Amino acid sequence: xxxxxxxxxxxxxxxxxxxxxxxxxxxxxxxxxxxxxxxxxxxxxxxxxxxxxxxxxxxxxxxxxxxxxxxxxxxxxxxxxxxxxxxxxxxxxxxxxxxxxxxxxxxxxxxxxxxxxxxxxxx
Numbered sequence: 001x002x003x004x005x006x007x008x009x010x011x012x013x014x015x016x017x018x019x020x021x022x023x024x025x026x027x028x029x030x031x032x033x034x035x036x037x038x039x040x041x042x043x044x045x046x047x048x049x050x051x052x053x054x055x056x057x058x059x060x061x062x063x064x065x066x067x068x069x070x071x072x073x074x075x076x077x078x079x080x081x082x083x084x085x086x087x088x089x090x091x092x093x094x095x096x097x098x099x100x101x102x103x104x105x106x107x108x109x110x111x112x113x114x115x116x117x118x119x120x121x122x123x
Contacts, residue, residue, distance in 0.1 A: 003051065004049060004050055004051045004115070004116075004119045005048075005049070005050050006047070006048070006049040006050075006112055006115060006116070007046065007047070007048050007049075008046070008047055008106045008107075008108065008112065009044070009045075009046055009106065010044075010045065010046065010047040010056070010104045010105060010106035011042040011043060011044050011045075011090075011104065011105045011106070012042070012043055012045065012047070012056045012058075012072065012102070012103070012104045013040045013041070013042055013043075013102075013103040013104070013105075014040055014041055014042075014043045014058075014069065015040045016040070041066070042105065043058050043062045043066065043069060044058065044059050044061065044062050045057050045058040045059045045062060046059070047104050047106065049112070049116060050076075051076060051119075052075070052076060053073055053074050053075040053076045053077075053078070053079070054072075054073070054074045054076070054079065054095060054102070054116075055071060055072065055073045055074075056071065056072040056102075056104065057071040057072075058071075072102065074095065074097050074102060076120075076123075078097045078098040078099070079095055079096070079097045079116075079120060080096045080097060080098075081095075081096040081117075081120075082094070082095050082096070082113050082116045082117045082120065083096075083113060083117070084109055084110055084113040084114075085103070087105050087109070090105045090106055090107050090109060091105065091106075091109030091110055091113075092104070092105045092109060093105070093106070093109050093112050093113045093116075094113075095116070
């Protein structure tokens with residue numbers, strides 16, 4: 001089997017992400033409205049996908065402006081299905097796994113989802 005390695009800047013939909021006390025005024029209001037509407041927030045960072053699994057870590061700016069952000073790791077064996085969902089500007093990669101669905105958005109989402117889906121089908 002070919003080696004799998006995808007590394008991209010991405011946004012991940014993080015459940016219950018909370019803003020830190022550094023976010024105030026209009027910015028805090030906008031984040032609160034978005035969070036109430038969606039229940040989750042899109043957090044910027046980097047996704048790494050290898051034969052070990054999928055990992056996401058928030059970037060420094062998001063770590064500063066949000067509390068409790070922890071790196072995410074989903075073992076490849078726990079991933080059941082990958083598909084692309086519609087998104088404005090960037091597509092969304094939906095990764096169904098043992099504990100739910102992890103969503104990330106990035107440029108090249110179609111290629112990311114197809115590459116990971118192909119890799120999973122061959123294992």
